Structure formats: structure tokens, C-alpha cells
Amino acid sequence: MASSPALPPFDPADPLGIDDLLEPEDLAVRGTVRDWAGKRVLPHIAEWYERGELPGVRELARELGGIGALGMSLEGYGCAGASAVQYGLACLELEAADSGIRSLVSVQGSLAMYAVHRFGSEEQKREWLPRMAAGEVIGCFGLTEPDHGSDPAGMRTRARRDGGDWVLDGRKMWITNGSVAGVAIVWARTDDGIRGFVVPTDTPGFSAPEIRHKWSLRASVTSELVLDGVRLPADAVLPGALGLRGPLGCLGHARYGIVWGAMGAARSSFETALEYARTREQFGRPIGGFQLTQAKLADMAVELHKGILLAHHLGRRMDAGRLRPEQVSFGKLNNVREAIDICRTARTILGANGISLEYPVMRHATNLESVLTYEGTVEMHQLVLGKALTGLDAFR
Numbered sequence: 001m002a003s004s005p006a007l008p009p010f011d012p013a014d015p016l017g018i019d020d021l022l023e024p025e026d027l028a029v030r031g032t033v034r035d036w037a038g039k040r041v042l043p044h045i046a047e048w049y050e051r052g053e054l055p056g057v058r059e060l061a062r063e064l065g066g067i068g069a070l071g072m073s074l075e076g077y078g079c080a081g082a083s084a085v086q087y088g089l090a091c092l093e094l095e096a097a098d099s100g101i102r103s104l105v106s107v108q109g110s111l112a113m114y115a116v117h118r119f120g121s122e123e124q125k126r127e128w129l130p131r132m133a134a135g136e137v138i139g140c141f142g143l144t145e146p147d148h149g150s151d152p153a154g155m156r157t158r159a160r161r162d163g164g165d166w167v168l169d170g171r172k173m174w175i176t177n178g179s180v181a182g183v184a185i186v187w188a189r190t191d192d193g194i195r196g197f198v199v200p201t202d203t204p205g206f207s208a209p210e211i212r213h214k215w216s217l218r219a220s221v222t223s224e225l226v227l228d229g230v231r232l233p234a235d236a237v238l239p240g241a242l243g244l245r246g247p248l249g250c251l252g253h254a255r256y257g258i259v260w261g262a263m264g265a266a267r268s269s270f271e272t273a274l275e276y277a278r279t280r281e282q283f284g285r286p287i288g289g290f291q292l293t294q295a296k297l298a299d300m301a302v303e304l305h306k307g308i309l310l311a312h313h314l315g316r317r318m319d320a321g322r323l324r325p326e327q328v329s330f331g332k333l334n335n336v337r338e339a340i341d342i343c344r345t346a347r348t349i350l351g352a353n354g355i356s357l358e359y360p361v362m363r364h365a366t367n368l369e370s371v372l373t374y375e376g377t378v379e380m381h382q383l384v385l386g387k388a389l390t391g392l393d394a395f396r
């Protein structure tokens with residue numbers, strides 16, 4: 001097709017013109033989060049990652065609250081009431097900085113706050129949501145246990161009635177934000193089925209030792225939750241959640257953010273590789289001039305922007321109240337898998353420099369190994385889609 005002077009120029013940062021689909025408010029949200037991450041995360045993230053710490057996490061949470069990023073798409077109680085697309089764009093920008101920062105925000109907003117917002121009593125919402133939206137209280141979400149990950153129905157953590165109180169005993173594992181949380185949403189087995197509990201983390205019997213020696217999500221707090229006779233008042237239970245549908249509903253919301261977020265890590269790696277390919281010379285010319293490098297860059301760009309389009313499509317469906325869980329599985333399965341692939345290809349373009357923390361690609365690639373596993377592994381999402389396609393349940 002001949003080029004026409006009326007056509008907009010080709011933009012390597014947005015080759016499909018996806019920005020044309022965004023409203024001015026969407027662009028404003030994206031710009032705010034991108035600026036924040038550029039100032040507050042990017043200058044420090046390699047050092048935090050190397051140290052395996054997220055220093056100043058409470059301050060970061062308050063700042064994220066200040067820009068409306070916590071519980072962003074929830075309505076009322078101090079939350080920003082943003083659209084699903086805007087929330088997704090925020091996730092993308094945060095994860096372009098680091099998956100650990102996006103995880104902090106996802107767990108706070110889409111898991112802990114979402115659980116209270118959707119399933120909590122009016123009193124629970126008033127007590128917790130405004131402070132969580134402001135980042136004054138950090139939340140965590142305890143579903144996974146040492147022996148029960150993909151199959152949480154087998155959980156052993158138990159809540160029993162004792163007079164008017166509830167008493168919780170058990171262990172949770174791999175819990176993001178656990179050691180820095182002021183409140184934990186803990187899912188436990190009761191005589192009536194699985195229920196969610198709002199657990200202030202200063203309750204006697206609760207502790208959250210941090211999990212060390214991770215090679216992924218190093219700039220993110222990950223913890224075990226120990227519940228040893230944790231006594232809670234009757235009104236600590238989330239009244240609207242009974243059975244696994246409760247936690248799975250929260251996970252659906254968080255997974256949606258990951259569909260966007262993963263593309264942020266991929267975009268950062270792609271941009272790094274593109275810039276490197278333009279400037280790094282071998283055999284007397286930039287490596288971006290070799291066909292094999294161009295094939296890699298072209299394939300990366302195709303998957304990156306297809307993934308963003310998919311995320312945008314799912315966001316529009318969520319905003320219209322028409323997003324099915326299987327569609328979220330579709331997005332999470334595709335986008336995280338493709339994002340890892342993009343990071344690994346970017347790594348090859350950077351050669352030896354690709355393994356250095358001077359560049360973000362290896363950090364993103366190792367982070368995405370966690371993102372591939374949490375919120376439902378690749379295999380779980382394949383099984384969700386497989387069941388939806390065939391009508392046959394292959395989970396067990």
C-alpha cells in the first residue's frame with residue numbers, strides 16, 4: 001500500500017496506534033503513574049533488587065495512595081473510582097518499573113481492598129478502605145498454604161467458633177506484603193465452608209516472617225503467615241463470601257491487572273533491546289541492522305502490542321460488566337507467557353550485558369517467573385480454557 005501524506009507517522013512506541021483508543025483521562029492517569037514510577041522507582045530499583053529489599057515500602061504505599069493507585073477502580077471509601085482501562089494502564093506503568101511494585105499495588109487494591117469492598121460489611125468497609133486507599137494501612141491476602149497452592153480447596157487453615165469469637169489456626173505461604181501489612185485477609189475453612197477473615201496483624205498469635213532467598217520479585221515483600229490461636233470478634237468474618245467463590249472473585253480482579261502489567265515488563269525490555277540494537281556495533285555496524293536482530297525486534301513488537309490490545313479489549317469488557325473469568329484466564333495465559341518470551345529475546349540482543357542489573361531485562365525476566373506462577377499458573381489457566389472449550393473438567 002502506498003503511503004499517504006494524510007497518514008499519521010509510524011510510531012515505534014505505538015506501532016498499532018493503540019493510543020487512539022484511549023480517552024484523555026486514560027492518558028492522564030498513565031502519565032501520572034509513569035512519572036511517579038520514573039522518579040520514585042526507576043532510579044533505585046536495581047539496588048533494591050540486588051539487596052532483595054523494598055526499603056521505604058510504607059512511604060511508597062502512601063505515595064501510591066496519593067496518586068490514587070490503591071484500590072483504583074473501586075468506588076467510594078476514598079478510592080479513585082477509575083475505569084478498568086485506567087487501572088490496567090496504571091498496572092502497565094508500574095510493572096514497566098518492576099513487577100514487585102505492581103504486586104504491591106495489585107495485592108493492596110485488587111486482593112485485600114477488593115475483598116473488603118465486595119464481601120465486607122459496611123463497618124468493615126468504613127474501618128479499612130479509606131486508610132488502605134491512602135496507603136496508611138498495607139493489606140495482604142492469604143490464600144496459598146505450604147501444601148495447597150493451585151488447589152486451595154484443600155486448605156488446612158481453620159476457623160472455629162468459640163463463644164461469640166472466631167479462633168484461627170494455620171499457615172499461609174508466599175504471601176505478598178505479609179510482613180509489612182497492617183491487615184491480612186485470611187481465608188480459612190469453617191464448618192460452613194471457606195470464609196474470609198479481616199485480621200489486624202497486631203492480633204496476638206499472628207506473625208508474618210519474611211521469606212528470603214528469592215531469585216524473583218526480589219523488590220517485593222513475600223512472607224509466611226502464622227496463625228496460632230488468633231482470636232477475632234464475630235464481626236471479623238467477611239459476611240458476603242462463602243466458599244471458594246470469594247477468594248476466586250478477588251483473584252479474577254487481580255489477574256486482570258496482571259494482563260496489563262506483564263506488558264509493562266515486556267515494554268521495558270523491548271525498549272531497552274531496541275535502543276541497544278541501534279547503538280551496539282559489531283562487524284562494523286549496529287546490530288539492529290542485521291536481519292536476525294530485526295526479526296527478533298519485529299516479533300517482539302508484534303507480541304507486545306497484540307498483548308496490549310488484548311488487555312485493552314478485556315478492560316473495555318470489564319468496564320461494560322461483560323468480562324468472564326475465562327477471558328481473564330485467556331489474557332493472563334497469553335500475556336505473561338509472551339512477556340517472558342519478549343524479555344528472554346531482549347536478553348539475547350543485549351548479549352552479555354543482558355545478564356547485568358545495569359539493564360532491566362534480566363530483572364524483568366526473573367520477576368515474570370513469579371508472575372507466571374502466582375494468580376493461577378499457566379497450567380491452571382490452560383485448564384480453565386480447556387474446560388470452557390470442551391465442556392470437560394480436567395483439573396482432577
Ligand SMILES: Cc1cc2nc3c(=O)[nH]c(=O)nc-3n(C[C@H](O)[C@H](O)[C@H](O)COP(=O)(O)OP(=O)(O)OC[C@H]3O[C@@H](n4cnc5c(N)ncnc54)[C@H](O)[C@@H]3O)c2cc1C
Binds near residue numbers: 379396
Ligand atoms: C512471589 C510470589 C508471591 C505470591 N503472593 C501470593 C499472595 O499474596 N497470596 C497468596 O495467597 N498466594 C501468593 N502466591 C502463591 C501462588 O499463588 C502459588 O504459588 C500458586 O497458586 C501455585 O501454587 P504452588 O506454588 O503451591 O504450586 P502447585 O500448586 O504445587 O503447582 C506446582 C506445579 O504443578 C502444576 N499443577 C498443579 N495441579 C495441576 C493439574 N491439575 N494439572 C496440571 N498441572 C498441575 C502447576 O501448574 C505447577 O506447574 C505467591 C507466589 C509467589 C511466587
